[in-house]
Amino acid sequence: MDASLKRLALAEPFRIAHGSSADRVVLRVERDGCVAEAPFVPYYGDDPEETLARLESGLPFEDLPRTARLALDLLDHELAARRAGEPLTVGIARRFSLSPGRVPPGCRSLGIPSDLEEFSRRVADLSRQFRVLKLKLGSGDLGLDLATVSVARRAAPGAELIVDVNGGWDPSEAPMMIWKLMEDRPAIIEQPIHHRHGPEVWRDLRAELPENAAPVYADESVQSAADVEEFSRLVDGVNVKLLKAGSLDAAVAMIEAARANGLGVLLGCMIESSLGTTAAAHLAPWADRIDLDGHFFLAEDDYDGITYDETGSLVMPDGPGIGALRR
Ligand SMILES: [Mg+2]
Structure with missing residues (x-):
């Protein structure tokens, strides 16, 4: 090797x-x-x-x-x-006796903006192809975080907005931020507080949220199926990534733990080439939402793999295995 x-x-x-x-x-x-x-x-x-x-x-x-x-x-x-x-998906379905579900629509992510006008144009542009957009918050400036979501909401009135704080809010400010974001109708609020905070802090956060708050998902806080179990009554869903799980089957175990506990599943990735995002995409039939756009951030992607059609739907490559090919 x-x-x-x-x-x-x-x-x-x-x-x-x-x-x-x-x-x-x-x-x-x-x-x-x-x-x-x-x-x-x-x-x-x-x-x-x-x-x-x-x-x-x-x-x-x-x-x-x-x-x-x-x-x-x-x-x-x-x-x-x-x-x-056979494609990876076929082996996963067989090993776990799973029948593939409908693949969720594609999503594009935007980093913390430095220029809100340019950000607004980009959101409008991406929303013409993608129904789901992910906004990175946790800038350290709560005003900028709120403005980011409201600018995106105005630029893409019909889009589903996933906001991902990457643990950037203090537990003392997170409930107020989640309340304030409600008028911009985020679809999911991901990892509002840092992963160093244990379940008891998440329990307090949950207690301060209104019934109709957006679903709260854990990302960095859940690294394994055991973590998913531990957080099952504290969040509405989890972000599953291959790297966190450490293997394909451990990622399926996270998905199964989420399902067994009635949690939503967002399938994510890291910034990686199309070889990496395409491997993860083989789990898409078992996710509620997908966030598989890590390769779009590269200046040069040396693999061809998953693509998205003009309606933002995921298109898997043909061919066996992962299916990504070196350019
Ligand atoms: Mg995340």
Whole structure:
């Protein structure tokens, strides 16, 4: 097996509550002509060089950093699915006895804006193709956060707006912010408070919200099926990502834990190439919403994979396995 790091430059800096990035690094693993990818994200603090060194040192799978575990797991699935001549989705459905549901509409995300006029134009533009838009809040300026949502609401009156705070609000201000956002009708409020806050803080937050507040989803706070169980009475839904789960089957386990507890499922990704977002997209038939646009932030995507048609619907690539092809 060959392993390498690939630095992916972003088309423009992407700002969220965790900070701003100009590029991202992904780990690529390759065997018998099959390739899989897993991303590094700043908030885990995993070092790419060290991860690669540990992977190459032959440590047991369980002792590897999550990025390495995910890349190896996806490579195994890619090899098996290519041999079987079937897309990843087919194997998932069979292993878990799941029948595929309807794939939710595509969504595009916008980072914390630096210029609200330009942001407004971009929202209007994207909303012509996409019915669902995700707005990153948690700028550190509550006024800017509120203005971001109201500007987007005016620019895209009919769009579903998912607001993702990435833990950027203090628990003392989050209830007031959620109340204030109600007039702009967000569809979901994701991770309003930081993941260092445990369930008891989320319970207090929940107690302060009106019955008709937008559904609150956890992202960074839920990293596994066990976390989903723990948060099941505190949130309305969860964001499931391959990297958090660490494997394809662990991500399915998160989805199943969410379903068993009546929670909504948002399927997300990181900033990664189309090889990574396309792998995640094979879980789309079991999500209520998808947020699979990480590759759009790249200056240069070296893979072709998922696309969206003129109505914003997800289009999977043809072909077995992940289905993404090197450009
Ligand atoms: Mg999120």
